[in-house]
Amino acid sequence: MFKLVIFPYQYWKGNRDMEMPAPDQSIIARKARIVDRLRSVLPADAVIEDEVETRAYECDALTAYRCPPLAAVLPASTKEVSEVLKVCHAEGVPVVPRGAGTSLAGGALPTADSVILGVARMTEVLETDYDNRFIRVQSGRTNLSVSGAVEEEDFFYAPDPSSQLACAIAGNIAMNSGGAHCLKYGVTTNNLLGVTMVMMDGEIVEIGGAHLDAAGLDLLGLICGSEGQLGVVTEATLRILRKPEGARPVLMGFDSNEVAGQCVSDIIKAGILPVAIEFMDRPCIRATEAFAGAGYPDCEALLIVEVEGSDEEIEAQLSRINAIARTHNPVELRESGSAEESAKIWLGRKSAFGAMGQINDYMCLDGTIPVSQLPYVLRRIGEMSKEYGLDVGNVFHAGDGNMHPLILFDANKPGDLELCEAFGADILKLCVEVGGCLTGEHGVGIEKRDLMVDQYDPEDLEIQMAVKDVFDPDWLLNPAKVFPLASSQERRIAAE
Amino acid sequence: MQTHFTDEQMQDPGIQRANEILRSCVHCGFCTATCPTYQVLGDELDSPRGRIYQIKDMLENERVPDPKTVLHIDRCLSCLACMTTCPSGVHYMHLVDHAREYIEGKYKRPLTDRLLRWTLARILPYPTRFRLALLGAKIGRPFALLMPDARLKAMLEMAPKHIPPVSRNDDPQSFAPEVPRKKRVALMTGCAQKALNTDINDATIRLLTRLGCEVVVAEGAGCCGALTHHMGKTQESHGTAAKNIRAWCAEMDGDGLDAIVINTSGCGTTVKDYGFMFRNEALAEDAKRVSDIAMDVSEVLMTLDLPEGESKETVVAYHAACSLQHGQQIKTYPKDLLKRAGYSVVEPADSHLCCGSAGTYNLMQPEISKKLKDRKVRTLEAKNPDIIAAGNIGCMMQIGGATEVPIVHTVELLDWATGGPQPPALTAEGKRAPEIPILR
Numbered sequence A: 001m002f003k004l005v006i007f008p009y010q011y012w013k014g015n016r017d018m019e020m021p022a023p024d025q026s027i028i029a030r031k032a033r034i035v036d037r038l039r040s041v042l043p044a045d046a047v048i049e050d051e052v053e054t055r056a057y058e059c060d061a062l063t064a065y066r067c068p069p070l071a072a073v074l075p076a077s078t079k080e081v082s083e084v085l086k087v088c089h090a091e092g093v094p095v096v097p098r099g100a101g102t103s104l105a106g107g108a109l110p111t112a113d114s115v116i117l118g119v120a121r122m123t124e125v126l127e128t129d130y131d132n133r134f135i136r137v138q139s140g141r142t143n144l145s146v147s148g149a150v151e152e153e154d155f156f157y158a159p160d161p162s163s164q165l166a167c168a169i170a171g172n173i174a175m176n177s178g179g180a181h182c183l184k185y186g187v188t189t190n191n192l193l194g195v196t197m198v199m200m201d202g203e204i205v206e207i208g209g210a211h212l213d214a215a216g217l218d219l220l221g222l223i224c225g226s227e228g229q230l231g232v233v234t235e236a237t238l239r240i241l242r243k244p245e246g247a248r249p250v251l252m253g254f255d256s257n258e259v260a261g262q263c264v265s266d267i268i269k270a271g272i273l274p275v276a277i278e279f280m281d282r283p284c285i286r287a288t289e290a291f292a293g294a295g296y297p298d299c300e301a302l303l304i305v306e307v308e309g310s311d312e313e314i315e316a317q318l319s320r321i322n323a324i325a326r327t328h329n330p331v332e333l334r335e336s337g338s339a340e341e342s343a344k345i346w347l348g349r350k351s352a353f354g355a356m357g358q359i360n361d362y363m364c365l366d367g368t369i370p371v372s373q374l375p376y377v378l379r380r381i382g383e384m385s386k387e388y389g390l391d392v393g394n395v396f397h398a399g400d401g402n403m404h405p406l407i408l409f410d411a412n413k414p415g416d417l418e419l420c421e422a423f424g425a426d427i428l429k430l431c432v433e434v435g436g437c438l439t440g441e442h443g444v445g446i447e448k449r450d451l452m453v454d455q456y457d458p459e460d461l462e463i464q465m466a467v468k469d470v471f472d473p474d475w476l477l478n479p480a481k482v483f484p485l486a487s488s489q490e491r492r493i494a495a496e
Numbered sequence B: 001m002q003t004h005f006t007d008e009q010m011q012d013p014g015i016q017r018a019n020e021i022l023r024s025c026v027h028c029g030f031c032t033a034t035c036p037t038y039q040v041l042g043d044e045l046d047s048p049r050g051r052i053y054q055i056k057d058m059l060e061n062e063r064v065p066d067p068k069t070v071l072h073i074d075r076c077l078s079c080l081a082c083m084t085t086c087p088s089g090v091h092y093m094h095l096v097d098h099a100r101e102y103i104e105g106k107y108k109r110p111l112t113d114r115l116l117r118w119t120l121a122r123i124l125p126y127p128t129r130f131r132l133a134l135l136g137a138k139i140g141r142p143f144a145l146l147m148p149d150a151r152l153k154a155m156l157e158m159a160p161k162h163i164p165p166v167s168r169n170d171d172p173q174s175f176a177p178e179v180p181r182k183k184r185v186a187l188m189t190g191c192a193q194k195a196l197n198t199d200i201n202d203a204t205i206r207l208l209t210r211l212g213c214e215v216v217v218a219e220g221a222g223c224c225g226a227l228t229h230h231m232g233k234t235q236e237s238h239g240t241a242a243k244n245i246r247a248w249c250a251e252m253d254g255d256g257l258d259a260i261v262i263n264t265s266g267c268g269t270t271v272k273d274y275g276f277m278f279r280n281e282a283l284a285e286d287a288k289r290v291s292d293i294a295m296d297v298s299e300v301l302m303t304l305d306l307p308e309g310e311s312k313e314t315v316v317a318y319h320a321a322c323s324l325q326h327g328q329q330i331k332t333y334p335k336d337l338l339k340r341a342g343y344s345v346v347e348p349a350d351s352h353l354c355c356g357s358a359g360t361y362n363l364m365q366p367e368i369s370k371k372l373k374d375r376k377v378r379t380l381e382a383k384n385p386d387i388i389a390a391g392n393i394g395c396m397m398q399i400g401g402a403t404e405v406p407i408v409h410t411v412e413l414l415d416w417a418t419g420g421p422q423p424p425a426l427t428a429e430g431k432r433a434p435e436i437p438i439l440r
């Protein structure tokens, strides 16, 4: 839920001066007492309140917005989470849940009067059941280590955000994260069976469970994607799948972004559905190759197309896909020859955002366009890049048209960020023009909060906020996110 | 990331480098996932990303380091797993080295801390003093008076049961190749290693000469300086490093050297960084010459046609020292060589994690170190190996102290497979090494 449909470009003007509610000075004045109470329910090293230390918790992977919290706590169990929330509830202190802090939307950005509740110490596997194909974990466990826990039995957890090495299941659930292989397997919500959640008043609730469809209202669907607005998820039951018999990525290099875009469009048109179709252009290819050494071809645009199944199935699908690729005169068409090679090919792709940091600072956009428009949009982005004098890297899930243009700029150079923002605005305008929409695979968080009014009419927002009223009547959870401040103002004041 | 250094601050070459590194970090958090201390402590402050953030804040504001920041930096193992993981190429090593130097210059540590560090810095890099200290530790006296500290216990525990006699092979000299000479190489004999285990250098010399190397132990070369370097004691570390640079350059300018061979990967990482460490000093050029030909012993062996050995039943669990796999990015060579020599090689789960030895870390941070040690031993033993092999004396001491499985240096196994004696650690005799070392 709470996911955006359209992303108007006006938003990009001046987004650095993100408006936040004034912190509650009475809470800040009570810091010592609040910290004492937190210490009374947690081990000593699980409460962080020194100002030199809280700063490390002032932002997530979106560093443009920062604010050190009042304190940060690191509980190790559902019970401890519950105790913390009881204290915060009693003291009227806002709480910002945090997983691994890899959000690109500022979802885990604190306020000066809030407590960061980090679940990074909650990493245990609680139960694995291969017959019924599920695993139950504490929510701080990283996405990749969930697969790691079932690997020996040839199982895996399917949703694979590029950040899967580091991001926590908690954050995945909050953001309903997706990834390259979600073209086939669906995103987090399609693979989540149940959660243990602690409500703001400390009550522990179980929602869903190890069954496909729990009876009654689909509360779980509500929780998944709720960005820490409704409760703190402490445990999760996840569907695990048997690994496919085999999987093989193929690398296709092209002379231009446009031609690569055309190839994607043709593959989809032919009715073939590979498990993943990923796109990378020259700047990204270079940067990731420098890190992963996957042997990406030296070309303008690269597609990584992966198919799964038995050897025969793989051969059959690849022969059709390769035939389509050949009609676009690829400069290289190479199937992975070994498991090690495949691993490197994916390591490169999944490191692409980070690898771009070798070149410069970047702003990561996040939008979706009709696949048929890929060639045109890519060409226009290239032209605009020349006009603005700023390089762009493109790396994205091409199969579902989910684009992530990364505009490179120099954060230390005055004026560059503004230029970058204007450029971003133009790209977004373009996406809207071609009939696309800008969905947030990365969530709304703080970054897209003020756009909600452009997306939803007041009634829609009202319904969403009414849901929050039920779960968090005092509006203490993850303050000032998701809902535009003007829309939530009345409720926030009433809650004080 | 955006940084806020003033033009004036940017005059300092150390800050320039720090700025360059900080600018390349995009705060993505990938590195947290492979950091051993984050695995154990689960706190952003004890993760690479968090440490980078703390260092940035400290340097930008020229803050006098506070005890908490120092604690989090001290807890860093310098294992450099974060550098392997970072897609953005953030050179964490140079950043944390700079931070340590900054802390050493501006922070007054508590007395016991200062004494402990002072003592270690004055003992470990000097084989004779270290040998005496080990004897002392065995009896358990001198330190007990100095430091009534938890770390003391770790120190006493760390002292090995057997201390070998001095090996005359570690004296300056040249060993002739057994076959026509292919290469002339200098062997770095190390410092602590000389006192703790003489089998490694002996085996290295046998193996290299057998494969056609003239092996020189250069006059005047000694400790690499890593230990004091990691304490931020730049003067000391540069002092010992400079001696090495002069000693090896003299050899290079004399009969010439094809490589400087290092069989303690912790030292190797540092020697390979001499070029950077001395970049603004008179020795810059010579330092770079040394770094350019510094090689881990496995790198040299890869160029020497190690004969293929008959396949053996022996299962060797290879422990990848972090200084080798992360610091020098040497991941496959030791395994390739062992397999070539006929051993069957296995690797533990989570092989990217440090064993917790990390120079003096096991002495300074015994609790975290022990957790990492136990985890490493558990994953190694799970593979049911006959032998454990590693390329770094620190890891060998750390792991060896916690398992019944014998642990040897990779070169000892390669030496054995190509005609050398069985590694003493594998024989009953090895276990009966003289109680009191003969000080010659």
Ligand SMILES: Cc1cc2nc3c(=O)[nH]c(=O)nc-3n(C[C@H](O)[C@H](O)[C@H](O)COP(=O)(O)OP(=O)(O)OC[C@H]3O[C@@H](n4cnc5c(N)ncnc54)[C@H](O)[C@@H]3O)c2cc1C
Pocket (backbone or CB within 6 Å): A060, A061, A096, A097, A098, A099, A100, A101, A102, A103, A104, A106, A107, A108, A119, A139, A160, A161, A162, A163, A166, A167, A168, A169, A170, A171, A172, A173, A174, A175, A176, A177, A178, A179, A180, A227, A228, A229, A231, A232, A233, A234, A353, A354, A441, A442, A443, A445, A478, B027, B028, B029
């Ligand atoms: C390099 C890079 C690549 C990325 N690639 C992808 C990608 O391919 N696909 C994708 O979807 N995303 C991607 N992301 C974004 C990000 O990784 C995901 O949004 C991820 O799910 C966040 O997880 P986290 O544990 O880091 O959460 P955090 O950043 O800590 O928090 C994210 C949100 O979850 C909430 N939250 C955290 N813990 C809890 C809890 N216990 N209970 C309730 N709410 C909680 C927070 O309040 C916050 O709103 C990428 C990020 C980076 C840096």
Ligand code: SF4
Pocket (backbone or CB within 6 Å): A354, A357, B024, B025, B026, B027, B028, B029, B030, B031, B032, B048, B049, B052, B085, B086, B087, B088, B089, B090
């Ligand atoms: S992985 Fe690299 S870029 Fe990402 S936070 Fe760590 S050091 Fe910074």
Ligand code: SF4
Pocket (backbone or CB within 6 Å): B034, B035, B036, B037, B038, B047, B048, B051, B075, B076, B077, B078, B079, B080, B081, B082, B083, B092
């Ligand atoms: S060097 Fe090792 S311990 Fe230090 S921050 Fe990097 S990964 Fe963590």
Ligand code: SF4
Pocket (backbone or CB within 6 Å): B124, B125, B190, B191, B192, B193, B222, B223, B224, B225, B226, B227, B228, B264, B266, B267, B359
């Ligand atoms: S590892 Fe380097 S610093 Fe440490 S004892 Fe050996 S030579 Fe000295």
